[in-house]
Amino acid sequence: MSTPSLSPFAIDHLKIVPRRFYGRWLSAALILLVFAFIINAFVHGQIEWKIVAQFMTAKVIMHGLLNTILMTIYAMTIGIVLGVIFAVMVMSPNPMLKAIAGFYIWFFRGTPLLLQMLLWFNLALVFPMMGIPGVFEARTVDLITPFIASLLGLGIGQGAYTAEVVRGGILSVDNGQTEAAKAIGMTRLTALRRIVLPQSMRVIIPPIGNEVISMVKLTSVASVIQFSEILHNAQTIYFANARVIELLIVATVWYLAVVTVFSIGQHFLEKAFARNQRNSGKTVKAVKPKMASVTTIEGAQP
Amino acid sequence: MNAVLQTAAAAGAPMVVAHEVHKYYGAYHALKGISMEVAGGEVMCIVGPSGSGKSTFLRCINQLERIDGGAIWLGGELCGYRRKGDELRELSDSEIARQRLASGMVFQRFNLFGHMTALQNIMEGPVVVQQRKRAEVRDEALALLERVGLAGKAGAYPGELSGGQQQRVAIARALAMRPKLMLFDEPTSALDPELVGEVLSVMKDLALSGMTMIVVTHELGFAREVSNRVVFMDQGQVLECGTPAEVLTRPQHARTKEFIAAILS
Numbered sequence: 001m002s003t004p005s006l007s008p009f010a011i012d013h014l015k016i017v018p019r020r021f022y023g024r025w026l027s028a029a030l031i032l033l034v035f036a037f038i039i040n041a042f043v044h045g046q047i048e049w050k051i052v053a054q055f056m057t058a059k060v061i062m063h064g065l066l067n068t069i070l071m072t073i074y075a076m077t078i079g080i081v082l083g084v085i086f087a088v089m090v091m092s093p094n095p096m097l098k099a100i101a102g103f104y105i106w107f108f109r110g111t112p113l114l115l116q117m118l119l120w121f122n123l124a125l126v127f128p129m130m131g132i133p134g135v136f137e138a139r140t141v142d143l144i145t146p147f148i149a150s151l152l153g154l155g156i157g158q159g160a161y162t163a164e165v166v167r168g169g170i171l172s173v174d175n176g177q178t179e180a181a182k183a184i185g186m187t188r189l190t191a192l193r194r195i196v197l198p199q200s201m202r203v204i205i206p207p208i209g210n211e212v213i214s215m216v217k218l219t220s221v222a223s224v225i226q227f228s229e230i231l232h233n234a235q236t237i238y239f240a241n242a243r244v245i246e247l248l249i250v251a252t253v254w255y256l257a258v259v260t261v262f263s264i265g266q267h268f269l270e271k272a273f274a275r276n277q278r279n280s281g282k283t284v285k286a287v288k289p290k291m292a293s294v295t296t297i298e299g300a301q302p
Numbered sequence: 303m304n305a306v307l308q309t310a311a312a313a314g315a316p317m318v319v320a321h322e323v324h325k326y327y328g329a330y331h332a333l334k335g336i337s338m339e340v341a342g343g344e345v346m347c348i349v350g351p352s353g354s355g356k357s358t359f360l361r362c363i364n365q366l367e368r369i370d371g372g373a374i375w376l377g378g379e380l381c382g383y384r385r386k387g388d389e390l391r392e393l394s395d396s397e398i399a400r401q402r403l404a405s406g407m408v409f410q411r412f413n414l415f416g417h418m419t420a421l422q423n424i425m426e427g428p429v430v431v432q433q434r435k436r437a438e439v440r441d442e443a444l445a446l447l448e449r450v451g452l453a454g455k456a457g458a459y460p461g462e463l464s465g466g467q468q469q470r471v472a473i474a475r476a477l478a479m480r481p482k483l484m485l486f487d488e489p490t491s492a493l494d495p496e497l498v499g500e501v502l503s504v505m506k507d508l509a510l511s512g513m514t515m516i517v518v519t520h521e522l523g524f525a526r527e528v529s530n531r532v533v534f535m536d537q538g539q540v541l542e543c544g545t546p547a548e549v550l551t552r553p554q555h556a557r558t559k560e561f562i563a564a565i566l567s
Contacts, residue, residue: 179366180413180472184427184479185403187396194430198417 051246055237056253064233065254071150071219071229072258076212078155083162088192090167101163108160114221117153120144121225150222150229158215165207169200202273209266216258230254315378317342317483317514318363324371325358325538332358334538335372342482345515347525347546350535351561356518357410359535360485363516364405365398376404377482403431406476410488412468414460420447420471421456424478432479439478446474450504466497470504477508484508486517522565526550534558 055061089101108116124140131137144152173196181191223232234247318340325333333355340346348356361367363374365382374381381401383390393401415423424443428434447453450470460468469489476484486505490498502524509515509528519525525532525546532549534542534557541555542548553559 174413176409176411176413177415180407180409180415180475182366182399183364183402183405183407183409184475185399185431186427187399190430194426195415199415 047245047249048243049246051243052249055234055243055247055250058237060233060237061230061250061254064228064230065258067227068216068219068229068254069258071147071154071222071227072212072215074151075154075158075219076208076215078151079158079162079211079215080208082156082159083164083166084197086159086163087166087170088189090163091170093188105160105163108157109164113153113157113218114224116157117149117221117225120152121146121149123149146222146225146227149225150219150227154215154218154222158211161211162208165204165211166200169204170196172203173199205273206266206270209262209269213259213262213266216262217255220255315375316340317344317377318516319375320359320363320372321374322372323359323362323369323374325355325362325367326370332538333362333369336535336538336540337372338533338540338543340483340514340516342514343512344531345509345513345517345529346531346533347529348516348518348533348535349520349522349525349549349561350541353537354535355538356535357487360407360487360516360518363483364402364407364485366407376401379404399431403479404481405483405485406479406481408469408472408476408484408486408489410491412460412465412472412492414468414472414475416460419457419459420452420463420474423460423471424475427475427479443474443478446477447471449477449507450474451500464497465493466500469493469501473501473504473508483514483516486515486519488518488520490519490521520565522550522562534561536561 086101086104089097090105092098092101121144123144127140129137130140130143170192177195177199178188178191181195182188186194219227219229220231222229223235226232228236231251234251238244238247316339318338320336320338323333323336324331336355336359338346348359350356358367362369363376363381368382373383379401380390382393382398384393384397385391414420415426418426421440421443424446425436425439428439428442429436444453444456447456450473452467452470452474455463455467455471458467460471463471473484473489489505490501493501498521502521505515505517505524506528517525517529527546529546531543532546533540534549534553534555536557542553542558549558550562553562
C-alpha cells in the first residue's frame with residue numbers, strides 16, 4: 001500500500017506495559033509473613049484447640065448465644081420505641097415535655113451503661129417492695145431479675161442515643177412537608193406520624209443498623225449482673241475447668257459470627273433504601289403494595 | 303372591631319375579611335396593617351416585589367403564621383380565636399387544624415409528600431383528616447387528576463414528575479379537601495418557563511368554575527386575564543387595590559409603576 005507513516009503521533013504499533021506495583025507485592029509478602037508468625041504462635045501456644053471445638057456448640061454456650069441475640073432484639077426494640085417518643089417530646093413546643101426529654105437524654109447519655117445496670121440491679125436496696133398498693137405488690141428482688149435489670153439498662157440507655165438519631169432524621173425532612181400537611185388540616189402529631197417520620201426513615205435506618213451491631217457487643221456488660229448471655233456463660237465454664245483462653249475464643253467467634261450476620265443484613269437494608277432514593281428523587285417508597293391497585297384502575301380507564 | 307365582627311357574621315358576608323393585620327418577625331415589621339375583603343367567587347391576585355409581605359399575608363390567612371395584631375375572618379369565622387363574652391380565647395392545635403380545612407394551599411415548591419404516589423397524595427387528606435370512605439375518595443381523586451390533566455400519573459411518585467406536573471398534583475390535593483377558598487403562593491415561581499403555562503391553565507379553569515382564589519404571583523398576564531381584582535403590596539402595606547386595568551394598566555402609585563415596568567422589561 002502506501003509508505004509507512006512517519007508521523008511522530010502514530011504510536012499504535014508500540015506495546016503497552018502495565019504499571020508494576022512492586023510496593024504492593026513487597027508489603028503483601030511482609031504482612032503474610034507476620035500473619036504466618038502469629039498463626040504459628042497460636043498453633044504452638046498453650047491453647048487446646050480441641051477444647052475450643054468441643055465447647056463451640058456446648059449447650060450452655062448455645063443458651064448464652066440465644067440470650068445474647070434475644071437481649072439485642074428486646075433492648076433495641078425498647079430503645080427505638082423510647083427514642084421515637086423522646087425525640088418527638090424534645091421537639092415539642094410544650095416546654096414541660098421538652099425539659100423531661102432533655103433531662104432523660106442528658107442523664108442516660110451522661111452516665112456509664114455499667115453503672116446504670118448496677119443501679120437497676122440494686123433497686124431493691126432503695127425500694128424493697130414494688131407495685132400498686134392494694135392491687136399488686138411484690139418484693140423488688142423477685143421482680144428485678146438479671147434479665148429485667150439488663151433489659152432496663154440496655155433499652156433505656158439505648159433510647160437516649162436513638163432519640164438523637166430520630167431527631168436528626170426528623171430535622172432532615174423539609175419543613176415544607178409539615179406545612180403541606182398542616183394545610184390539609186393535619187395536627188402536628190398526625191403530620192409527624194403520617195408525613196415526616198416515614199420520610200425520615202432513610203436517614204434513621206443506617207445509624208440504627210450500626211447501633212444494633214453495637215448492642216450485640218454491649219449485651220456482654222450484662223455479664224456483671226449475672227445475666228446468662230454468652231460471655232457470662234463462657235466465664236461460668238472457665239471458672240469450673242480453668243480453660244480461660246479456649247472459652248474466650250469460643251465467645252469471640254460467636255460474637256463475630258452474630259455481628260457478621262447483622263452487618264450483612266444492614267448492608268442490604270441500606271442498599272434497599274439507597275435504591276428507593278434513586279428511583280423517586282429524594283424520597284423513599286414506603287407504600288409499595290398500593291401500586292398494584294392503582295395500575296388496575298389506570299388500566300380500566302378509557 | 304365589633305362592627306367588623308358583626309358584618310362578617312352577616313349573611314352574604316365576604317369570604318375573607320382582613321382587618322388591620324400586623325405581623326412581626328422579631329423587630330422586623332413584615333405586615334403593617336393589611337385590610338382587605340375578598341368576596342365569594344372572586345379571584346384576587348396579589349403582586350409586589352419580594353419581601354413585600356404578600357406570601358406572609360397569604361400564610362396568615364390559613365394560620366401557617368400567627369398574626370400579631372388585627373384579625374382575619376374566613377367564611378365568617380374568626381381565625382385563631384373563639385369569642386366568649388368579651389374574651390377572645392386562643393384555639394387549640396386541633397381547632398386550628400379544623401379551621402384550616404376551609405382553605406386549600408398551593409406552595410411555591412409544591413411540597414408533595416415524597417413517599418406517596420400522586421393518587422395517595424390527593425387521598426391522604428380526605429381519608430386521614432376528613433375520614434371519608436376510601437373508595438369514594440379514590441374515585442374523586444382520580445377525577446381530580448383527570449381535571450388537572452394527569453389521568454395517567456396516579457401511580458407516579460413526585461420524584462418521577464416534572465415541576466409542572468407536581469404543581470398540578472398539588473392543586474388536586476388541595477381541591478380534594480373541598481375548600482371554600484384556594485390560596486396560591488407563587489405557584490409558578492419554581493417552574494421552568496416552559497412549564498408555567500400548564501399550571502396557569504389549570505388555575506384559570508378553576509377560576510372559571512367559580513372558586514374563590516387568592517393568588518400571590520409575578521405572572522401579570524395571568525393577573526390581567528383571570529383576576530377580578532389586583533392588589534399591589536410593598537414593604538408590608540397595600541399600596542393599590544382595584545381592577546386589573548386600574549392597577550396594572552393605569553397604576554397611580556410611583557412604586558407600582560416602577561414594579562410593573564421592571565417586570566415587563
